[in-house]
Each structure stands twice: as C-alpha cells, then as structure tokens.
Amino acid sequence: MAKDAADTPFFQKRKSEGHIVVRDPPKFDLESYISNYDGFTRADRLRHIGSHSTYLAVDAYRTAIAEAKRGKNVKLYCDLVEELAQIAPEDPAALTDTTWATEKTKKVEAEKDKLEHELKSYKNNMIKESIRMGNEDMGHFYYAAGEYSNAHKAYMRMREHCTSPKHLADMTLRLLLVSIAQKSWLTVQSHIAKLDSTQVKGDEKAKLEPIISACAGLAHMGAANYREAATAFINTSPAFLTAEPVAGITWQREVITGNDIAVYGGLCALASMDRSQLKDRVLDNNDFRNFLELEPHIRRAINLFCASKYSACLEVLENYRTDYLLDVYFSKDLSNIYGLIRRKSIVQYFIPFSCVTLDEMAAKFQTAGGDYATIEDELEAMINSGTLDARIDLVDRLLISPPTNPRYTVHADALAMAQSYDHTLRLRLTRLNMMAAGFEVRQDKGGPKEGGLKDNSFGEGISAGLRGIGSKMGFS
Template identity: 90%
Template sequence: MAKDAADTPFFQKRKSEGQIVVKDPPKFDLESYISNYDGFTRADRLRHIGSHSTYLAVDAYRTAIAEAKRGKNVKLYLDLVEEFAQIAPDDPAALTDTTWAMERTKKVEAEKDKLEHELKSYKNNMIKESIRMGNEDMGHFYYAAGDYSLAHKAYMRMREHCTSPKHLADMTLRLLLVTIAQKSWLTVQSHIAKVDSTQVKGDEKAKLEPIVSACAGLAHMGALNFRDAATAFINTSPAFLTAEPAAGITWQREVITGNDIAVYGGLCALASMDRSQLKDRVLDNNDFRNFLELEPHIRRAINLFCASKYSACLEVLENYRNDYLLDVYLSKVLSDIYGRIRRKSIVQYFIPFSCVTLDEMASKFQLTSEYGSIEDELETMINNGTLDARIDLVDRLLISPPTNPRYNVHADALAMAETYDHTLRLRLTRLNMLAAGFEVRQDKGGSKEAAYKDSSFGDGISAGLRGIGSKMGFS
C-alpha cells in the first residue's frame, strides 16, 4: 500500500513542489492515535497524516471522510474526496456522495437562516443575554461548518453583551479556539493575554491557568519562539490532564493532549536550554514529570543530552522524526528544532577538545539531508558564529582557536592596576583639596548660593586646582 500511494499523482505532485512526504511506516497505530482527539483537530490531524504519509494515506483519508460526513463542513468533505481520488480512485470513499452533499448543504443553510432569524428577534427585544447567546450560537454554527472567519466575527460580537467576567472569559476562550484552528499564532497570543486579563477569580481562574499555559506554548512554538514555548509547556499544571471542559471545550481532546505537551515541551526545551537548565527546569520539575511519563523516549533523550551523550540523544530523536513529521503542528517547525538541537550538540561535544578529526565528527554526528558532508555543516556553523573553531582540510582536523591564558591574566592585571591608579589619584586630589581648605562651607551670614556667586571664590578654587595639578605632575 505504501509503495502504490507513493507513486500516485497526489504524492508525486507534492514531492515535485518540495512538500514533506513520509514513506516509512510510523511507530504509532493510527486508530489508537486519533482516538485521543475530538472536534476540528481530529479531522485536521487525519488530513495532515493522509496528505504526508504514503503508508497511512488510504486509512487516514477514509477515516477523515467518514468523520467529515458526520459534521456540517461540506467543503471539507468535498476537498477530502477530491484529494483521496488522486490517491485511490477506485476506493468507494473516493466517490463524491452528491446526494449527501446536497442534503447536508440544505440542512446547513436552513439552520443558518433559523439562527439569523432568532438573533434578529433577540435584537428587536433588546435583551442583552439573549443577544449574547444568539451570537454565541452563530459562532458555534460557523465553527462547526468550518467558516472560522465568520465564527471569529460572531464571537467578537458577544463582547458588548457580556454581563459577567465568566461570559468574557468564555467568549475569549472561544476566540482562542477559533484562532488555533486558523493557526494564526500572533492572534492566539493576543487572545491568551486577554484571557489572563479577565476578572475571573478563585477556582475559575485556577481552572483556566493550565489551559492558557498549554495554548501559549503551542502559539510560541508555531511562531518559532522555542524558549518561550518550552517555558509555557513545562509550567503547565498536571491538572490539565483531568481538567473539566471550559467554555464547552474539552481542551485536552479538542486542541492538545498530554502526550503532545510532553513532546512539544521536551523538544522545545532541548532546542533552547543548556544542560543545567534542562536538569533543573525539566527533569527535576515534578509537574512536568507527569507529562514526560507519557512519552518516555523524550525523557530519555533529555537525560542523554544532560549526560553529554549527544550522538545517542540525536539517534533517539531521529528514530521519531517520521512520527513528528506527521504531527499537524510539529511538521512545520521540526527542521528548525532538530537543527538547533544538533548544532548545540556539536558545540557542546567540541568544547573539551583542542582538535578533533573530521572523520570522528562524521562518525559521532551522522549526516542529514541538509548538508553533503560534515565539512559543509561545520563550515556553515563557523561562518555564522555558532562554532568557534577552524577547519584544517589538509590534515582533516577541526581545531579550536589557540588561546593564551597568560595574555588574559596580564590583561586583567593591567586593567586592575589602571583602575586602582585612577581611584588613588582621585582620593589624593580630594585629600589635597581638604588640606588646602577648598571644601565648600556654609557661611554663617549667608548661603551656599552666595558663596558660589562670588567670582573671586571661583577663581581661587581654579587657581588652587591648577597648582595641585602641577605639583602632582598633571599638565
């Protein structure tokens, strides 16, 4: 099945466009994996897997099409069938069910007209709570129909009719869900800040904190802010795993699971933190440990990195590369994350050595498809300032720049002597001024201002300073 799908026009076109195509079978079972998700992310993940994995394409599209037929998003169904027809044209699921599409379109339009009529009557009655609920129903409808732009507008219209902090929080959470579905990460961050600024307190606020933290990590990761993403993920409370629905949304099923938090948080931490930070903030973090237990290979990779076993760490991550390429959020940032981890590993490995053979570097760090040879990769790292080293192509060595400890000691000693000399001269100047009586005193019959206004007083100080300077050897 994998071979046939790889040769289909759909994947041939994707390959020619430079899109990601995964030919090897993943480590996860599709049915078990997708059973952890509900809502828009379920269909979104199935479509992503089907359009990227030649091995799982048929099963993923079949499941996605069946999922779409249970919902209101007719356009999604038609798009899935069109794509699947390029992969398995003879499959029954690849044939468009026009009868269902027409009937479902009529039902959706009828429901839309009904909701609009109800909202109009609510506005005529000028009842704020009814208007708020009417706009909320419109937002739910557009979201289920896959029109995220209109759903966002409908939820935004709720704002002026919200009468309590909980209403505002629920509205903002709904907006947050829609913008995550759109993968508009800057807008997601904006709504996260608005959730934090709502006036909800006590248990309600405590219930929202892990949701906000997990969504913030997702937004930062999507925007390539891996350090902020890691911080958000590792600070997510384990209460997220069993959190009750908020704003009618089961976040750990409809957006991001505990397994996702472990993988995303672990990878972002590896890409952005040094060994001491990884140990203190990740491995020794009692809260994040609950997530890491769900993905033991991520914990193993972090342990290997902290133990300076960089090649083993990279090998563990490489074994799961294909799985992560099939993740709807990780696939677009995975090359950046893996690249950062690899560069960090090379730099850390080289620190204790004055020189290492290029063959040794090549054996420790297996080549990736990005570079033709280890020399090219090291040259790039040296040129952009990531690696402080030189390459000897004659002897095939990677050499650390020579350092002279004596020079550093002498430079520090001279700088210290210069500082001491400057401080000593200032103190001597002050003592001489005091001995000469040049300090400013309060006049019994006048004031300091009067003394400063006396021009002869100023001339006397200037002359005195010039005299002291000439005695001390200053010109």
C-alpha cells in the same frame, strides 16, 4: 501500499510543490493516536497525516471522511473525498455520497436560517443576554461548519453584550479556539493577552492558567520563538491533564494533549536552553515531569544531552522523526529544531578538545542528509555562520580549535582586576576624607518633593566639605 501511494499523482504533485512526503511508517498506531483527539483537530490531524504519509494515507483519509460525515462541514467532506480519489480511486470511500451531501447542505442552510431569525428577534426585543447567546449560537454553528472567519466575527459581536467577567472570558476562549483552528498565531497571542487580563478570580482564574500556558506555547512555537514556547510549555500545570471543560471546550482533547505538551516543550527546550537550564527547569521540574512521563523518550534524550552523550541523544530523536513530521503543528518546525539541537551538540562536543579528526566527527554525528552531504560541509557552514569557533585542516583531516595566547589572557585579566581595585580604593578614600571633613548628606524627609533646597545650608556644607577634602589631599 506505501510504494503505490508514493507514485500517485497526488503525492507527486505535493512533492513538486515542496511539501513534506513521508515514506517510512511511523511508530504510532493511527487508531490509538487519533483516539486522543476530538473536535476540529481530529479531522485536521487525520487530513495532515493522510496528505503527508504514503504509508497511512488511505487509512487516514478513510477515518477523516467518516469523521467529516458526522459533522456539518460538507466542504471538508468533499475535499477529503477528492484527495482520496487521487490516491486510491478504486476505494469505496473515494466516491462522493451526493445524497448525504445534498441533504446535509439543506439541513445546514435550514439551521443557519433558523439561528439568524432567532438572533434577529432577540435584537428587536433588546434583551442583552438573549442577543449574547444568539451570537454565541451563531459562532458555534459557523465553527462546526468550518467557516472560521464567520465564527470569529460572530463571537466578536458578543463583546458588547457581555455583562460579567466570566462572559468575557468564555467569549475570549472561543475566539482563541477559532484562531488556533485558523493557525493565526499572532491573533492567538492577542487573545491570550486579553484572556490573561480578564477580571475572573479564584477557581475560574485557576482553570484558565493551564489553558493560557499551553496555548501560549503553541502560539510561540508557531511563530518560531522556541525559547518562549519551551518556557510556556514547561510552566503548564499538570492540572491541565485532568481539567474539566472550560467554555464548553475540552482543551486537552480538542486542542493539545499532554503528550503534545511533553514533545513540544521538551524539544523546544533542547533547542533553546543550555545543559544547566535543561536540568534545573526541565528535568528537575516536578510539574513538567508529569508530562514527560507520557513521552519517556523525550526525557531520555534530554538526560543524554545533559550527560554529554550527544550522538545517543540525536539517535533517539532521529528514531521519532517520522512521527513528528506527521504532527500538524510540529512538522514545519521540525527541521529547524532538529538543526538547532544538532548544531548545539556539535559545539558542546568540541569544547574540550584542541583538535578532533573529521572521521571521528563523522562517526559521532552521522549526517542525516538534507542540506549537507558530508560532515565537512556542515562544519564549514557552522564556521562561516559563527556558530562554531574552529578551523578545518583538509590535509590532515582535522577540526582544529583556533590557538589562544594564555599569557595575554592572564595579563589582561590582571590589568582589569588592578583597575577595578584602584577604582574601588579611590572611592573608599574619598568617602573617608568626606567623613573626616564632617561632610554627611542625609535625605530630608520634610524637604521639597522635587529636589529643591530649603535654605543655603546644604550648598555651604558642600563647599566646606570640598575645602576639607582638598586640604587633606594636599590641594590649596
């Protein structure tokens, strides 16, 4: 099935447009994988898998179409059927159920008219709580129908009618959910900042903190800020795994699961942190350990990197490349993150050596294709970019560390140390001479607040002190 799907016009077109097309089967089972998700992300992930994997395309689209028929988003259903028809036109699910689409459209329009009429009557009655709830219902409706822009506007209209910090927090959480569905990461960061500054306290505040950390990590990763993303993910409380719904949203199922946090946090940390930071902030982090237990291969990869077993670490990650290419949030960043981890591994491996043969480097770091055909090309690119401080000897096929002058280094360090001691000694001698001259400056608590002098005694003291220092140091 994978070969047939790869040759269809749908995947040929996507490949020509520069989209990722995955031919290999992933390690996960589609049914088990997708059972961890609910809400918009379930259909979104199924569509992403179907449009990227030639192996799972038909199964993913079938499941996505069945999921769409349970909701209100008629446009999504029609788009999914159209895409499946380009992959498997003979499949029964590839035929549009026009009867269902027509009836569902009528029901959706009737529900919309009803909600708009109710909201209008609430506005006429001028009851703030009813208006707030009416806008909230409109937001829920638009969100379920896939009209995220209208949902965002409806939730925003709730702001002037919110009468408590909890109302504001719930409204911001809904705006945050819609922004994530739109993958508008700058807007997500803006709503996270507002959510963090809400006036809710106690248990309500404690419920928000894991959500803020997880969503902030997602936003930073979407903006390619991998270090900030890693920090946010590894600081997410394990309470997130069993948290109750907040603002009517089960965040660990409708947005990001604990497995996702382990994968995103672990790989972003590998790409942006050194070995000591990985050990202290990731492996020895008792809270993040709860997430790493869900994805043991991520923990194994980090352990291998910290143990300087770089080729084994990269091999573990390569085994799961297909899975991560099918992740709706991670696929576009995977090449960058894997590249950062690989380059960092090469640099760390080369540090202890003065020279290494290119054949040994090729054996340790097998090229995974992509931008570089051979290890020489990859090393050359790293040297030109300043990532790797080395030289390539193509005659003897060696990677050579540039020569250093240890004597010059020792002399420079000794000179710097002598200058530091000289500076420190002069400061101490000056202090001793000032004390011997009876010159001492103390803060006058009752003096002027803006640094003014109460009288001329302070200036006279400075003059006397300086004269004393001059005479003791042999100056007239």
